[in-house]
Amino acid sequence: MQISRALALGFGFGFLQVACVAPSSSAPSSAQSANSAPVVDKQASPSPTAWQDKRLSADQRAELLVNAMNQREKLTLVTGYFGVQQDWNHYNFKEARPQSAGFVPGVSRLGFTPQWQTDAGSGVATQREAPPALERTLLPSGILGASTWNPPLAELGGKMIGSEARSSGFNVMLAGGVNLMRDPGNGRNFEYGGEDPLLAGTMVGALVRGIQANHIVATVKHFALNNQELGRDRVNVVIDEAAARISDLLAFQIAIEHGDPGSVMCSYNLVNGVYACQNDWLLNQVLKRDWGFKGYVMTDWGAQHDTVLNANHGLDQETGVAQLGNYVFLDKLAGAIERKQVAQARLDDMVRRIARTLIEKGAVDEPVQLGPIDFAAHAQVTQAAAEDGIVLLKNQGLLPLGAKAKRIAVIGGHADVGVLTGGGSAQVYPPGGNAVPGLGPKDWPGPTVYAASSPLAALRSELPKATITWQSGADLEAASAAAQEADVAIVFATQWTTESLDFSLTLPDEQDRLIAAVARANKHTVVVLETGGPVLMPWLDQVGSVLEAWYPGSRGGPAIARVLSGAVNPSGHLPVTFPRTLEQLPRAKTAGEGLPKDAHFDVHYDEGAAVGYRWYAKKGHDPLFPFGHGLSYTTFAQSKLAATVDGGELKVTFTVRNTGKRAGQSVAQVYVSPVAGGWEAPERLGAFAKVQLAPGESRVLTLTVEPRLLSNYDLERKAFRIAPGVYRVSLKNSARDPGQKLNVSLAERVIPHK
Ligand code: BGC
Numbered sequence: 001m002q003i004s005r006a007l008a009l010g011f012g013f014g015f016l017q018v019a020c021v022a023p024s025s026s027a028p029s030s031a032q033s034a035n036s037a038p039v040v041d042k043q044a045s046p047s048p049t050a051w052q053d054k055r056l057s058a059d060q061r062a063e064l065l066v067n068a069m070n071q072r073e074k075l076t077l078v079t080g081y082f083g084v085q086q087d088w089n090h091y092n093f094k095e096a097r098p099q100s101a102g103f104v105p106g107v108s109r110l111g112f113t114p115q116w117q118t119d120a121g122s123g124v125a126t127q128r129e130a131p132p133a134l135e136r137t138l139l140p141s142g143i144l145g146a147s148t149w150n151p152p153l154a155e156l157g158g159k160m161i162g163s164e165a166r167s168s169g170f171n172v173m174l175a176g177g178v179n180l181m182r183d184p185g186n187g188r189n190f191e192y193g194g195e196d197p198l199l200a201g202t203m204v205g206a207l208v209r210g211i212q213a214n215h216i217v218a219t220v221k222h223f224a225l226n227n228q229e230l231g232r233d234r235v236n237v238v239i240d241e242a243a244a245r246i247s248d249l250l251a252f253q254i255a256i257e258h259g260d261p262g263s264v265m266c267s268y269n270l271v272n273g274v275y276a277c278q279n280d281w282l283l284n285q286v287l288k289r290d291w292g293f294k295g296y297v298m299t300d301w302g303a304q305h306d307t308v309l310n311a312n313h314g315l316d317q318e319t320g321v322a323q324l325g326n327y328v329f330l331d332k333l334a335g336a337i338e339r340k341q342v343a344q345a346r347l348d349d350m351v352r353r354i355a356r357t358l359i360e361k362g363a364v365d366e367p368v369q370l371g372p373i374d375f376a377a378h379a380q381v382t383q384a385a386a387e388d389g390i391v392l393l394k395n396q397g398l399l400p401l402g403a404k405a406k407r408i409a410v411i412g413g414h415a416d417v418g419v420l421t422g423g424g425s426a427q428v429y430p431p432g433g434n435a436v437p438g439l440g441p442k443d444w445p446g447p448t449v450y451a452a453s454s455p456l457a458a459l460r461s462e463l464p465k466a467t468i469t470w471q472s473g474a475d476l477e478a479a480s481a482a483a484q485e486a487d488v489a490i491v492f493a494t495q496w497t498t499e500s501l502d503f504s505l506t507l508p509d510e511q512d513r514l515i516a517a518v519a520r521a522n523k524h525t526v527v528v529l530e531t532g533g534p535v536l537m538p539w540l541d542q543v544g545s546v547l548e549a550w551y552p553g554s555r556g557g558p559a560i561a562r563v564l565s566g567a568v569n570p571s572g573h574l575p576v577t578f579p580r581t582l583e584q585l586p587r588a589k590t591a592g593e594g595l596p597k598d599a600h601f602d603v604h605y606d607e608g609a610a611v612g613y614r615w616y617a618k619k620g621h622d623p624l625f626p627f628g629h630g631l632s633y634t635t636f637a638q639s640k641l642a643a644t645v646d647g648g649e650l651k652v653t654f655t656v657r658n659t660g661k662r663a664g665q666s667v668a669q670v671y672v673s674p675v676a677g678g679w680e681a682p683e684r685l686g687a688f689a690k691v692q693l694a695p696g697e698s699r700v701l702t703l704t705v706e707p708r709l710l711s712n713y714d715l716e717r718k719a720f721r722i723a724p725g726v727y728r729v730s731l732k733n734s735a736r737d738p739g740q741k742l743n744v745s746l747a748e749r750v751i752p753h754k
Contacts, residue, residue, distance in 0.1 A: 133429035158210020190532035194575025195612030205258020215362030217262035226267035243608035283314025386559030400566025412473030413492025419556030424499025458561035497532030573630030614681030634660030
């Protein structure tokens, strides 16, 4: 047997108790006589199926269901299993969808649906052991989604992947990754929404909204502060509460407000000494009490540790059970309830939350069904997303290629056959299978998968009059010779990143050498990056243009080609800062590096809420590319900046004009800062908007600054608080742009939790 995902996740094969998961058929004592009235009347002992009455509210129905269930059925709903049919999975439920992430049996006696769970935020994933892999449309990676700064587009993408989840028989999509980028080497940065709480929260919230429009549940994750993969189940994140509330937690809070996810997944790591999935502060106090979250908390796969602490501290559903008896709920929870370590009311609350959510989101009344998928239509959705989020980082007149480049040398990155995708549980196998088989780890989280969408082929069809040659890049001399003979050389450079591993910021496989060699041969060199996060660019001064295409999804080839050719005017802007050197980072080395394999360790987030661009500004570092940066083939001018305070809300008005000759999209970024200081860093992003403008067109925009971005978190009041005083409002093109500024006075404002 290959090393399985279960082993990679570190699940034990310890000693076993016999578990029976089949729902008992004995009727509960409370479920005796039928009562079809839509009004909940506890005295009247409604029929066991009274909960199915659609005229009742989700709360009422969930209550009836809980009352109709026996203890075994309740325990069934809070215990989730690995969905894969593999020899290491003891349970191997035949009702689980083939090779899926998770399965929770239903309660057939009461007609309550099973839960079929699939990853993730870029599409319907398949566990690697799945031959043949389910082929599904792949959206661009989350970080590219955030680079669009375009929430309606993210929502459209969510709708698309959610519909594929539905048609593939899944009613829970483990999607909505919103961990902030604190460490650029985190192998999962590609799944997330970048480094800023407002941008990440808004974009991920929009994706979640789209997914759930399909009457399925989405799961915002990984709650919380799971910002590195190295030792992810052993690392203890140490952070000050007030700082967490205005950074990582604010990203989750905003995503939850915008997306209303049915579920939140707690993470593997510890936070301030306590595992996230048994962390009373995170789950009971912050999420459920302060934010009023009415959905349910599920563990990341196998992140449950202690029955009593998990139950009492806010966990509602354990997941990923693969070995007999290796669970924390099921029988163990029954025992803990009998011993009065956990109240029966807590189990009822877990079940009520799960049932209410599935009813409210429509997963119960509109059961998922296997059905056809319109791959052609979905290809357009993913291509549009990629075209909107690819970021033009540098351009010294080489792009767009247009008609002037007659001879083009395309080199490297497997651009002849495909585009790179991110690995791990989020791995989607796009239509056409893996274009470059045999790469990456043999066992999970491998293999490395390239989507069969060739930038080279797409470029040839975009520019039929040009002569476009191909070199793999394996032979430096051949690559340089091809570059020398061309008008323009385009080097594709890739860096595979994945769940469960962290990465160096240096491009692998000597690609820096390849780029430098090509640039020496032809100063008209364009670099196209396909990376999961920021990378260092020692060759930057030698090349003419750089495009960051991230992992651009199953139509990445045409999307990249159309940006290069000029058919699409790039409008992506960075949702993260690219460091110039590792020394600029709060941690030049990933915490835990070099420690023994099983060591527990701390990571101290001494930077507090000064994440990303805020850190660079505080330290006066000049990054390689700042947060918010992104070039266009047209030019924009912003003018008439004004600000008003209206009912306590800060509103910023300005005019944006397309001053160039091409239609394009401008991303307006409003940053705020207290003139007297007192924040973790000089400035924060407070509002943004993306607008499409024809040449010469102008638009007046009014944006409301998110008040929590004007606040600090006041631990005594347990609320966000805007300190009275003078604030600077800056309208900028990136976090480093001087922009235009004005000052405005704000009164004190306390913003209580909803
Ligand atoms: C990942 C989650 C994922 C789960 C199920 C875990 O390894 O951290 O993001 O949803 O597996 O596949």
